[in-house]
Structures are given as structure tokens and as C-alpha cells.
Amino acid sequence: MNATTKKAFRDLWRSKAQVIAVAVTIMLGVMIYIATAGAFQNLSASYDQTYERLHFADLTATGGDLDAVAQDALDAGASAAITRTQVDPPMLIEDTKLVGRVIGMPTDAQPAVNQVDVIDGDYFDEGATDQILLETHAADTFGVGPGDTLQIFSTTGWVDVTVQGVVDSPEYLWPARSRQEILSDPNSFAVAFAPEESVQGWFEIPANQTQVLLPDTADARVASEKREPWETDTGIAVAQAMTDAGASALQSQADQPSNATLSEDLQGFDQMSVAFPALFLIAAGVASWVLLTRRILQETPVIGTMMAAGARRGRVLRHYVLQGLLMGGVGALLGVALGVPANAAITSAYTGFIGVPDTVVRNYPWMLVIGLVFGVVVGVLGALGPAVSASRIAPAQAMRPASDAKAPGGWSRWVARQRWLPVSGRMALRDVVRSKRRTLATMLGTVLALVLVLTSVGMMTSILAAITTQFEDIELEDASVVAQSEAGVGDALADVDGVERVEATTLGQVTLKGPDGTYQTTLTGFEPDTQMHGFIGTDGTAVTLPDDGVLAGQFLSEEIGIAAGDTITITSDAGQNEVTVVGFLDEPIGTSVYATNDTARSLLPNEGTESYALAFTAESTTETARDQIRDTVTQLEGVVAYQDVRAIVGQLNQYLGLFWAFIGIMIVMGTVLALAVMYVTMSVNVVERTGELATLRAAGAPLRKVAGAVATENLVATVLGIPFGLAIGAWSAGAFLASFNDDLFTLELQWGWWTLPAAALGVLLAAAVSQWPAARAIRRVDIARVVRERAA
Amino acid sequence: MTATTTARGVHLTGLTKVFGEGDAAVHALKGVDLEISSGEFVVVIGPSGSGKTTLCNIIGGIETATSGTVMVAGEDISRTKPAKLSDFRRDHVGFIFQFFNLIPTLTARENVEMIVEMTGRGDKAQVPAHLEAVGLGDKLDSFPAQLSGGQQQRVAVARALATDPDILLADEPTGALDLPTGRQILELLQELNRQGKTIIIVTHNLSVGQIADRVITVVDGQIKSIESNDSPAAAADVTW
Ligand SMILES: Nc1ncnc2c1ncn2[C@@H]1O[C@H](COP(=O)(O)OP(=O)(O)OP(=O)(O)O)[C@@H](O)[C@H]1O
């Protein structure tokens, strides 16, 4: 090892604590990147593996001559095609009546497309007629397992069926009935796979779905982002053949409700898995910059001497870059080492949480390389600036002791006149302006700390606020009910114990068409003076339902290109109508359309059902009371569906599970990082001023006062950084939130009045805590050594 | 030399200082016995590495002895903890360094005030007078960058005086200065000595010895000789 390398190691050793802080920030950045980006890849891979293993359909179609559609698909290159029957009948499970879904399957063997994983019990007995396989979500919700019975409402009345097994299905990894109902009360939906023959018999209908498997789906899925996965040459040919054979409503795997929901869930994660580590690495870069800049400042005479002795600029440059390289390298290596198990942990936690049958944990070499490279690059970049300035040091500077030779400016002279301030206060004020680099570093540290904390906290509070707004200001009903019209349950509902008010509503699926596109959603009709739904305009004020026309979620304005007052085409099973969009609503969750009951009825088909919104009495908010109401209501003659709004919130939180976990980790890590950055800048500020401090200490100034003076200066710089940190942090939180926005979430940055003050206070506190090691550093200043170094 | 003046002066017996341990141990001072009376003007000379600075630092309480006793200004600081040494320095000694060590962001006046503020000893109102005394009455509000080397060193002297110390310790106070400026500093120190301060100057510069009451020569960690000077020269007459 040559002398310069030895010096590099020794220098790093001399400021171990700061070096460790820098290495740890780099480590965290690299680790989070590898863990989250890796987990994102692994989660996609886990889905793919399950989909491939269970032959998840690439295309699903209804209509046409199903056998012909299937045959033509096979002829066009599909690797498998099946037909089956799917019906959504009322079901009775453990005293709860709901609208479930029954799907036909062969009893002798798993179908060629959309197989299931039997996780409890068995697959059908061959030739069975009254057995079902219950999808796992319903089994969990109702606590039903193999051997239990439940009832399915057939055209001839209730039939008893026995649960033969509990299964995972690729189509219901996320239990969504349709693209519009991805967040629903789990008690309101259940999927049962039943013998195909029985299903056709119970409902007296022929098969109504064709499902097709394309070759090499997984590859196609990875192949492109923009193209739909099935849009390979074969895929397009198959889809064309099916359409030609009379198939309608072709649905691709990407649009399949469960899959679409889960990929949206992962999408936000994808962005965060890059952006958050980037924040960490920036912070690490700043910390290493601060550290090395200080070192170079301190070593100016030494560098000058080396240069005077004829050292090449390149050598000096290399020497300091080497230190950054070492810090970055070690941090990055540790980050990779920790990122690998963290990736496995996150992947398994998620697949376990969502219930993805397969868990693929892989490490991606390119990702490890990227992590390593970025870690090292950050260390080197942080070192480069200081190293360049070191290599520019004029040899003559070796002759003068490190000193601030700048003439004082107007600010310094002004502060000098503020004689009412204690000298230490004046020094702090002046240093803040004169030592711009030091102030800048401290401010930067403050800003980064605030950005990291505010971004994670802001996302959390905004989503919490969105949920609160959605379920406390907008969806005012406690439950919704669908019943057969002829049953006339309105009065009976009002009599149910715990129900305070009942309002008639109208519900239906519609497709909206504007100049820029179409969008499918639900249309809900309310009484004109409804107390079940709060309509909040985009300007935040309350609006009322128009007599004529509809109100729409604001996402729609962009999506299909319309403005308030525009007329759009609204299509339902009742046919096409023109309707005016009177205004847009600010609803954080979901994008729906609303009208009065009268308007809604004129736009929707009469399906022989009517719906109601229920509000509960104040006493009926407990879990038991709500379960009681659910059981009572669902057992009323004619009631076909019941949704408890509170249960939807639970479902939403499940959807956000990954997000919550991520935010939690980020808040913790962000705080650690904020502390590390503050610590480095603060303690460097002390080391940088060793000379001054030693002089004061030599004169007998007590530690407390010297430390106090330094702390004052550090805190002044911190305070200066706070407004910037708050502004940039708020912006960053907003940007992260915006990346989440789609038709499901329209999030705006929201936090309590306390968030910004609390964040500012927290950072000040971190800065104050960092003064403690700083004070220790001051205590350890070897006065004699400093004096000797300076005094020959 | 009366007992009382010695008690308030410096009293060293069997003083040793070892840096490091084992093979790396450096014996910087190897048994120094020395008495310096209150009000004396002493110059310590010797070759480089002989232990002059170490001696000066131990007397001033910024370094501690390995063995032996150190009595300074009536206090035994041989075994004093570093935290307590801080009080000792505040009450009894003033340091003047070769490179001034002024705080660049403070004016001359503030550099001196800072010490008063930080130590709680001395009187802020007296600060202009101290600077006046070192001939800087018109430079109170100048920053170090606006002062010459000699002026900066005079600020350092004023700073050392601010806590009204019994003993002024100066390690190469003229090292960074040219002859006339260095001479001005020596004149200043001589004047302070006349006013009753004990002055200890560490230097390579043999000429400085001419103005001292005694010249102590340190060689290889030991006192090689002590020469008394019955009629010290005036600083203005010294040359080198
Ligand atoms: N902190 C230390 N660690 C180890 N050895 C030290 C330390 N400080 C001083 N020394 C050694 O103690 C001896 C005396 O040093 P000192 O600084 O007192 O010499 P000096 O007489 O002041 O020299 P100069 O005239 O060059 O300033 C030297 O050999 C030096 O190497």
C-alpha cells in the first residue's frame, strides 16, 4: 500500500463516526433500492408464475357460437381454449345473503384454462353434482371450509351444495366482481366453482364464456409496456379469429378485474422503489460532500505543501476521490448485502398478505450492479467537487495557516454594530453568511431531512385524509342494499333495529363517451335532497344534484376530454342517451357519476331491482351491531345484495397494505437518514472550527459555553434551511402522490396544520440532538495538539 | 525571591512528560525542576523538539504532566481533571500563539469580548482599553482580514489580557512576524511585565533572551542551563 492510500484509510479512520454516517446513508439507499425494486420484479414474477402454472386466461370473450369461437381461436394459434358457464346468483352463506358468482368447471380434471389451487380439501369427485370449490376469500370471510354447506339460488329455488375444497384462483387473487367493484364489502361477494353440468342445469342456460390461452404469455407480458400483453402476432390473430366467429366483449388479461387491480397496486410501488432510494442517495452524496470538503479545507496547508513539492494535480484529485470511493464502495456493498434478504422479506410479506400462491424470490444481477454502481458513484460524486478544489489549491496557500482571508462584507459590518447581541450571537449571524459553504451544507442537510420525512408523512396523511373525506364527508350511508322491486322492502328496512334512515337509490353500470375516449363506471341515483351522499365540487364547496344531467368525478374530465356543461353519450343496457355533465366532483377514491333518482332511472335499464342507502343510529357503529344488521337485512325476503361501507374501508386498507408498509419503513428510514445527515453536517461544523474552539478552550472558556456558541450557529443555519425544506418537502410529497393518481385515487396533498410545524420542530430537535456528539467532539479537541500544529 | 511570590508563580518539581506508550513512547520532559516567581520575565529557548512547547503547555494547563508536581499561581494542577483545568486557565493564564488564532468572523473588539463572554471573567467595558493598551484603539471594529500580522498578534495579546491573567504564556509570539513588528510585540510584553504580569516566552530566537530576567535553556527534555540577566535590555534595542 502506498503512502497516499494509507493516508486515505487513516483519514477515514480519523473521522470514523462521520464516515460511518455517510456509508450508512449510502447503504440505506442501495438497500432500499435493491429491496424495493427487486421486490417489485419478484412480485410481478410471482404473479406470472401463478398465472402460468394455473393457465390464467389471456383472453376471455362472451357471445357468438362458443364452440366455434374456441375452435377458431385454436386454429389461429391459441394453445388452449375452453368454454364455461358463469352466473351471479344470490347465495346464502352462514346466514348472510349475497350476490355471489358461480363458475362451471369439469369434474374429471382441471380445465385447460383458469385452473385452481386446492389449498384445503379436495378437487371435485368425478361426476359430482352438488359439490363446489369455494374461493379462498369467501372461505376466510365466512369461516367456511370443506364439508360445510351453503345455498345457491337457482331458477327453481335454493339448492344446497357442499364445500369440497377451498381454492385459490388466478382470476380472484384480488376478489373483484368487476373493474368497477374492486373495493367492496367482502361479505357481499363469494366465488364458487361448481360442476359445469350442474351450473347449466341450475340456471337453465348454456355455456356463456370462451377462455383462451396464448403461447408464451409470460414472455409477452415482460416484452412490452405499452402493448397489451396479448398483442403478439399470435394474440392479435387469435383475437381477430374470435371476433370473426362472433365473440363480443373481448377482455384481455390486462383488463381482467383482479389482475388489473393488482397491477395498479404494484404500479405505485414501482415508482417509489426508484424515487425513494434516489432521495437517500442524494442525501448520502451531500453528506460525503460535506465531510470531504471539510477535510480538504483542513488540509489546505498540507495539500499546498504537496503541490509546492511538485505533486501533480491528478494525484491530489485521485487521493480525495479515493476516499469517496471507499465510503461509497463499502456502503454500497453493505447495501447490496442487506438488500438481498430485505428483497426476499418484502416479497414474501406481500405475497402472503395478498395471498398470491407462488412466491418468486430472485436477485437480479443487473439490479445488484446498478445498486453497487450508484452507491460508488454517489460517494465519488460527493468527493469530486472537494477533490477538484483541493487540486486547485495554490502552493502558496501552504505558507499561510488556514484562514478566512476574505474582507468582511456589508452584512458583517452591520452585524458588528448590533452591539446589544452577545458576541457569540453576532458570530453565529455572521458565520452563517460568511461561511457560505458551511451554511449551505447545513441548510442542505436540513432540506433533505425535511424532504425525506415530509414526503413519507405527507403521503400517509394525504391518503388517510382521502379515506376520511371519502367515508365521512362523501359516502354518508352506512350500508347499501339491492332488493327485488316486487318485494318492496323499503318499509321493512326502516324497521330494522339500528337503521335510522332509508333512502331509495338507483344503481347501474354505464359507459361514458366523450371526445377523447370512453370510460366505464357506475351511475348512482339519489334523492334530490339526499342525506346519504355529500357532493363536493372541485372548488371544495358543496353542490347539489342537478334536476337534469349528471355530476361526475373529476378524473373523467381529463380522461374523456370534457368540460362542465358538455354533453356526453351515456350507454347502459337500456341503450344510448345524451346527457349533460353539469359539474365535476372532488372525490378522492373512485370515479363515479351521480344523478337524481329520476334522471338515473331514465338512463338505466329496469332490471326488476331497487336499491337503498341505509344510515345507522349512533349506537349501531360497533362490529357486532353491524353484523347483526347485515344478517337481519340480508335475510329479508327479496334482498339480494348488501354492502357495509365500513367493510369497504377494510378492503381499501388491504389494497393499500403494501403502501402502508412502505410508508412505515420510509418514515423510520427517513428519520434515521435525517439524523445521519444532520449529524454529519453538525459534527463537521465542529471539526472545521477546531482551531477557534481550541483557542477559546485554552483561554479557559467552559465547554458548555463553547459548545453553546457552535450550537447557536448550527441551529441558525438549520432554521434558515427549514422554509426551503418545508417547501421542497411539500412539493415532493405532492409529486409522489400525483404518481399515484388514476381513476381509483385522486389524491391531493393534505396534512394537518400540525404537520409542517411538527416536521420543522422534529428537524430542529434532530439538529439539537446532533449537538450532543458535537459537544463531545469539542470536549475531545486536544487543545495542546491543535495549538502545537498551529504554533510550530 | 520571597515565598509568597514563588507561591503565586510557577513551581515545578520532577516534572516528566511521556507521549505514547511502549516502543512509541517519547520522553518529552525528563525531570524538570523549575521555579518562576510572580512578576518574572522568563524566556525558554532550546533546539527543536527539546520540549519547550510541552513545558509551556503544562504550565498553562492545556496539557497534563505524566509525573511530578506542577504548582501554578498557588494551585497544584498536577492531577487536575481536564474540566477543572478550564477554570484554572480562565483564572490564571493567558495564551498567545504563533499564528494568533483569531476568529476570522469577529472584529478585533469582538475577538476580545468573546473571551470575556465565554469565560465570564474580565469586564467587557474594559475591552476597548485593552485594545488601546496594545495600540489598537483605532482598529476596534476591524476584522482580522483587515489587520496586519503584527496588529493581529496585538489583538491576540489583548485577548490574552482580557481575563486579567497572572501569567502570560507566549509560544513563538514573534515567529510569524518580521523584525520591527516582532519587536513591537516584545515591547508590549515587556510593558505588561512592568505592570506585574508574569511572562513566559518560548522561542528559538536567542536574541529574545536579552530582554528576559532569566533565560532557561531546554535540551532533550531537561533544563540544561538557567542564566540570570541582571539588566535586561529594552525590547526596542533587540535585533535579530
Ligand atoms: N502529542 C504528541 N505525541 C507524541 N509526541 C509528542 C507529542 N507532542 C510532542 N511530542 C514530542 O515531544 C517532544 C517535545 O515536543 P515539543 O513540541 O515540546 O518541542 P519544542 O521544543 O516545542 O520544539 P519546536 O521548537 O520544534 O517547537 C518532541 O520530540 C515531540 O516529537
Ligand SMILES: [Mg+2]
Ligand atoms: Mg514548540
